[in-house]
Amino acid sequence: MEDEKIVDLYWARSEDAILRTKEKYEKYLTVIADNILSSAQDSEECVSDTYLRAWNSMPENRPAVLSSYLGKITRHLAIDLYRRQSSEKRSGSKYALALDELEEVLGSGDVTWEETEGNRLTKCIQDFLEGRNKRNRQIFVSRYFYCDGIPEIAKAAGMKEVTVRSILFREREELKKYLEREGFAV
Amino acid sequence: MSTSGSEQKKNHAERITAADVMNAMGGLEGSLLEEAQELRSGRELDGRRGRILKMTRVGAGIAAAAFLFLVVGVAVPRLLSPWKNSSSTAPASDFAGAAPQAFSDAEEAAEAPAEEAAGAAEENAMKADLGIRDAETAAEAENAAEPSESPAQFAAPQTSGVTDGASAEPRSEGEGEIPMMLLRTADGSAEYTILFAGGEWSLPADGGEWMTTAIDTAGMRSMLKSMMEPDSETGIVPAGTELCLAPRGADLPDAAVLLGWRAEDVLRDDWEERAPAAQIRVEDGKLPPLEEGMVYKLVALWEDSFREMRDYCGSLNYLILAK
Numbered sequence: 001m002e003d004e005k006i007v008d009l010y011w012a013r014s015e016d017a018i019l020r021t022k023e024k025y026e027k028y029l030t031v032i033a034d035n036i037l038s039s040a041q042d043s044e045e046c047v048s049d050t051y052l053r054a055w056n057s058m059p060e061n062r063p064a065v066l067s068s069y070l071g072k073i074t075r076h077l078a079i080d081l082y083r084r085q086s087s088e089k090r091s092g093s094k095y096a097l098a099l100d101e102l103e104e105v106l107g108s109g110d111v112t113w114e115e116t117e118g119n120r121l122t123k124c125i126q127d128f129l130e131g132r133n134k135r136n137r138q139i140f141v142s143r144y145f146y147c148d149g150i151p152e153i154a155k156a157a158g159m160k161e162v163t164v165r166s167i168l169f170r171e172r173e174e175l176k177k178y179l180e181r182e183g184f185a186v
Numbered sequence: 187m188s189t190s191g192s193e194q195k196k197n198h199a200e201r202i203t204a205a206d207v208m209n210a211m212g213g214l215e216g217s218l219l220e221e222a223q224e225l226r227s228g229r230e231l232d233g234r235r236g237r238i239l240k241m242t243r244v245g246a247g248i249a250a251a252a253f254l255f256l257v258v259g260v261a262v263p264r265l266l267s268p269w270k271n272s273s274s275t276a277p278a279s280d281f282a283g284a285a286p287q288a289f290s291d292a293e294e295a296a297e298a299p300a301e302e303a304a305g306a307a308e309e310n311a312m313k314a315d316l317g318i319r320d321a322e323t324a325a326e327a328e329n330a331a332e333p334s335e336s337p338a339q340f341a342a343p344q345t346s347g348v349t350d351g352a353s354a355e356p357r358s359e360g361e362g363e364i365p366m367m368l369l370r371t372a373d374g375s376a377e378y379t380i381l382f383a384g385g386e387w388s389l390p391a392d393g394g395e396w397m398t399t400a401i402d403t404a405g406m407r408s409m410l411k412s413m414m415e416p417d418s419e420t421g422i423v424p425a426g427t428e429l430c431l432a433p434r435g436a437d438l439p440d441a442a443v444l445l446g447w448r449a450e451d452v453l454r455d456d457w458e459e460r461a462p463a464a465q466i467r468v469e470d471g472k473l474p475p476l477e478e479g480m481v482y483k484l485v486a487l488w489e490d491s492f493r494e495m496r497d498y499c500g501s502l503n504y505l506i507l508a509k
């Protein structure tokens with residue numbers, strides 16, 4: 001079923017909306033959650049919460065791209081759950097690895113930015129990514145939004161893992177420089 | 187005087203963290219996510235996309251190479267034939283000699299179809315930067331070359347393993363470049379990535395050109411850290427692997443010493459000042475099994491050809507990561 005029709009179902013308050021969403025996006029959302037949580041049980045719970053969150057938010061929102069809309073919800077919920085987990089339970093999380101990589105160029109620690117400031121940061125990252133070439137942008141977003149593993153990205157991109165690692169390394173360095181130029185203290 | 191919680195947070199927030207960036211990534215516009223999803227969806231095809239791309243590239247490469255062969259090998263000599271018997275500075279024999287090189291260059295340059303050209307060029311540049319050979323290229327080189335004991339010939343696999351000198355640009359320290367070389371197991375059944383570290387070094391490349399590069403320690407550590415990712419299957423030497431220190435059939439060193447540090451120690455700034463956790467002596471030319479979770483640094487070699495290599499490599503050190 002097309003996304004627009006699924007969104008129509010949400011707006012019509014039809015429970016088929018969740019059924020259709022599940023049919024179409026369960027695998028996609030589960031991968032996002034599992035990359036972050038590294039636990040089938042937690043991921044399943046997170047994806048279920050995504051449907052509920054979408055159900056509650058949809059009458060107000062009409063997402064143009066349903067996959068991105070749902071993916072953001074899942075990512076947000078999964079990271080939220082990840083932060084509440086013990087360090088022992090976090091082992092194996094690809095999110096943790098991606099975070100470690102970023103900590104090589106940025107500071108470590110918890111989230112420190114207020115939401116409004118965060119929006120400014122998002123805009124800055126958005127602008128940075130739009131200035132990169134498409135392939136590097138895809139790899140960067142795959143790694144730091146979707147938290148995909150390096151081998152998966154390399155396979156999808158038809159590249160060697162070392163090439164992907166090197167691209168990510170350079171992009172992180174470039175991001176750091178860009179943020180500094182934009183007045184962020186890194 | 188006390189400050190309010192929000193003021194404290196505001197002050198603290200002057201320095202953004204990696205977690206802030208990860209958090210902010212969650213607000214990216216859908217178009218970027220969709221674009222990345224294009225790439226990710228290739229994964230669901232179980233690698234078919236990559237293979238198709240590769241086949242397309244090879245096909246386009248063959249076609250382009252054939253065309254260039256006709257142009258360079260047939261048309262150009264014909265166009266230049268009036269000069270053949272004159273005292274021109276461009277005799278036909280010069281062009282005949284240049285043709286294979288032009289053919290080779292053109293084949294490489296035309297490897298990708300038009301729509302993939304930009305990406306392929308970038309990838310090739312990246313490979314050149316990293317000194318990584320394609321498995322196919324490595325295999326071809328393996329088949330083409332005869333094992334040699336002479337120092338001069340020993341240098342050849344090093345050169346090809348690093349980069350094509352013609353396309354190499356000197357790089358300055360701090361750019362985060364990670365020089366690497368592929369190293370084979372003694373039986374030739376597998377290749378592993380070796381990280382180079384330890385300052386500037388240079389190697390004579392094909393055509394008599396020289397390449398200079400460097401690596402910064404932070405870059406090396408970052409690479410090591412990402413290589414320790416649990417699901418990574420390549421680029422890391424598995425514990426128990428016997429490594430041949432000489433690539434492509436060159437003689438093994440009579441003896442060598444490797445110092446080993448715990449991988450997590452190598453991630454520290456002062457790792458080289460820390461006492462090594464292990465010392466391995468190579469007596470029979472082969473490394474004994476490497477211990478899991480260690481990073482080894484080759485610190486000494488005794489053998490003429492390897493001494494020659496060390497002369498080429500300057501202060502170059504080898505780091506072998508054993509998972």
